Amino acid sequence: MSDEALQPSSVKKIYGDVPPFMAATHVSDPATLDADVAVIGMPYDGIATFRGGATRRGPQEIRKFSLLFGGYNFDWDMDVFETLRLADVGDVDVVPGDNAESYARFERRLATMLERGATPFSLGGDHGITYPAVRAVTTHHGGPMGLIVFDTHLDLSEALNGDRLTRASPLLRICELEHVDPTRVVVIGARGPRNLPEWTPLYREMGITVFAMEQVERDGVEAVAEKARAIATRDGAQLYISVDIDSIDPAYAPATNSPEPGGLTSREIIRGLRVAGRDGFAGFDVVEVSPDFDDRSGSTSVLAARITAEALACLAASRSGRKDAWRNAHEARTP
Secondary structure (H helix, E strand, C coil): CCCHHHCHHHCCCCECCECCHHHCEECCCHHHCCCCEEEEEECCCCCCCCCCCCHHHHHHHHHHHHCCCCCEECCCCEEHHHCCCEEEEEECCCCCCCHHHHHHHHHHHHHHHHHCCCEEEEEECCHHHHHHHHHHHHHHHCCCEEEEEECCCCCCCCCECCECCCCCCHHHHHHCCCCEEEEEEEEEEECCCCCCCCHHHHHHHHCCEEEEHHHHHHHCHHHHHHHHHHHHCHHHCEEEEEEEHHHECCCCCCCCCCCCCCCECHHHHHHHHHHHCCCCCCEEEEECCCHHHCCCCCHHHHHHHHHHHHHHHHHHHHHCCCCCHHHCCCCCCCC
């Protein structure tokens, strides 16, 4: 993919001034999809727990800033588009205020993408969207599914304002799915006083593994991600990876509904993703990007686009025998 192709003015738009992710082929009808990976936007922002309404613009801003990146990833010395055919199927037509219907529409779109052989990459939207995404993937594959979530919060509420389908509950809802064993669910980066006290005994009782930010700091993100992958993929389970942007320190990603200081650096999330996704995965999402709260340079959307591009590189590497190429692709030769 040439530099010229990534100039915003030369890229055909999905709608308005919004381009396909990384200038991918836009496929308006998922039933005609012919790709290895398909990006889909889920611009849904449900019940706000602090400041809401802004994650609905996440997919469009992530797409806009994705044009900063081409297929060749220097860190891997690899062009992902030599291995993966990428498409963008646009956004789900959500129903504001109706979580159940919006999730159902999303899940149906994902089911079609999966039937067409594409690995879904979802752009949120709030973290509630991970539940229908994982449900679609597990329904399609029909076998055990593990989950690695980079997140500040455990999201284990039974309901929020009486609604069981919100950003406060996705992890609990996912653990109720037929093919998800909570002992294959891992959270990386949990921290801070916005986690509810009842979540701690609950995650322990359920058998969810939580690598709190203190442990990530002490042991290193690579070691933690290595353990997480082993837990999530135990006995050959497939893997789903979810990145909540609030897992990252607000110094790097300020534009999120619930910013929490003391999080991952931009470098740590990239390295953690490389290790977690080393052997490939069945689905991926990045959520909780709230562009209205971003700085003037769009730092959070840039990072979310970069994380998604890195997930593409992980998947390409796993399918082309280059799983650890990033470790020594450019080893300097010194006297």
